[in-house]
Amino acid sequence: MEKRFRSTTILGVRRNTTIALGGDGQVTFGDMALKQKAVKVRQFKSGKNQILGGFAGAAADALTLFEKFEQKLDEYGGDLKRSVVELAKEWRTDKYLRHLDALLALMDKKSSFIVSGDGNVIEPDGPVVAIGSGGGFAQSAAIAFLESTKMKAGEIVNKSLKIASDLCIYTNDSITVMEIK
Numbered sequence: 117m118e119k120r121f122r123s124t125t126i127l128g129v130r131r132n133t134t135i136a137l138g139g140d141g142q143v144t145f146g147d148m149a150l151k152q153k154a155v156k157v158r159q160f161k162s163g164k165n166q167i168l169g170g171f172a173g174a175a176a177d178a179l180t181l182f183e184k185f186e187q188k189l190d191e192y193g194g195d196l197k198r199s200v201v202e203l204a205k206e207w208r209t210d211k212y213l214r215h216l217d218a219l220l221a222l223m224d225k226k227s228s229f230i231v232s233g234d235g236n237v238i239e240p241d242g243p244v245v246a247i248g249s250g251g252g253f254a255q256s257a258a259i260a261f262l263e264s265t266k267m268k269a270g271e272i273v274n275k276s277l278k279i280a281s282d283l284c285i286y287t288n289d290s291i292t293v294m295e296i297k
Contacts, residue, residue: 126248
């Protein structure tokens with residue numbers, strides 16, 4: 117039986133003029149937790165546009181895809197939507213890239229996207245984007261915080277990921293949050 121890397125939890129929130137994206141630090145392989153403090157989020161800058169990205173899935177694959185995404189950002193002048201669509205096209209059709217096993221969440225102050233290797237590009241309707249095995253837990257918590265508190269985006273991401281870590285066995289409470297104001 118083939119062992120596969122399990123997912124994680126990545127959550128992004130947009131509130132007013134601030135975006136925050138965070139993820140837990142657990143890396144699992146099969147039924148073993150191999151690492152507790154991995155960083156699965158990063159910031160991209162292209163011209164004036166600042167973008168946050170996070171990944172679920174195989175780390176080496178995701179880092180390769182982040183490099184490709186950065187190339188697309190440069191190629192398309194920091195246009196997030198165009199860069200995401202072009203990345204998805206190449207990911208799906210390239211002989212090497214189409215075998216990469218990861219899911220990406222990317223966001224700037226205007227838009228959020230989930231990108232997968234089968235060519236899917238999803239732009240969530242609301243101000244929350246979530247991926248990974250604990251994504252549903254974190255998304256539910258974030259929506260509740262957005263509707264019932266005045267907490268800042270980074271605080272919402274942090275608290276929501278903590279809730280997900282209490283519920284999802286593939287998510288821990290070693291959380292990294294990045295914020296752009």
